[in-house]
Amino acid sequence: MLPAIDVGLMNEHLSTHAGLLGKLDIFLAATDNKYIRKFILTQQRVLNDHVNIMLALLNPTKTEWVSLPTINLQEKLEVFNETTSTKKTKQIALELQSMTKTMAQTNFNSALMMKDENVKYVHFEMAQQQATMKVFLDKFIKNMGWSESANVPSSVQQKVIEHFEHLRH
DSSP states (O other), X not given: OOOHHHHHHHHHHXXXXXXXXXXXXXXXXXXXXXXXXXXXXXXXXHHHHHHHHHHHHHOTTOOSOOOOOOOOHHHHHOOXXXXXXXXXXXXXXXXXXXXXXXXXXXXXXXXXXXXXXXXXXXXHXXXXXXXXXXXXXXXXXXXXXXXXOOOOOHHHHHHHHXXXXXXXX
């Protein structure tokens, strides 16, 4: 038997996955961008794997350890030069970025609260998958010129170091 918190969190996750899979279908139909389509198809596969794993974890007759299937995200999501760009593609890419970030955070935070060792471990793995997917999408978004990060001068970095230097042992 699983602890109530684990069952409750997976129940919530499964509902969320149903909505996200529907949203991904809409995004897939709305874009011709090859990289975004590849990302969406990979995300659909990953989320379907997550659904199957959670259903296996919820099975009350389960006795064996349940593992997340391995997927080579590097191979699936390596960013290539893509020039097809529309306002809609940009909006979809930014929403996918938010989605993967939220999924990674939710899975990580849920894993911290979960009690069953197998359930906890799998959700940490799910969080890592989503975080890895976000890294690839971040790179694509940056390559498309849709995101900028401001850098600070070295003097500001040095001031932070000096302020916390006393913490070194």
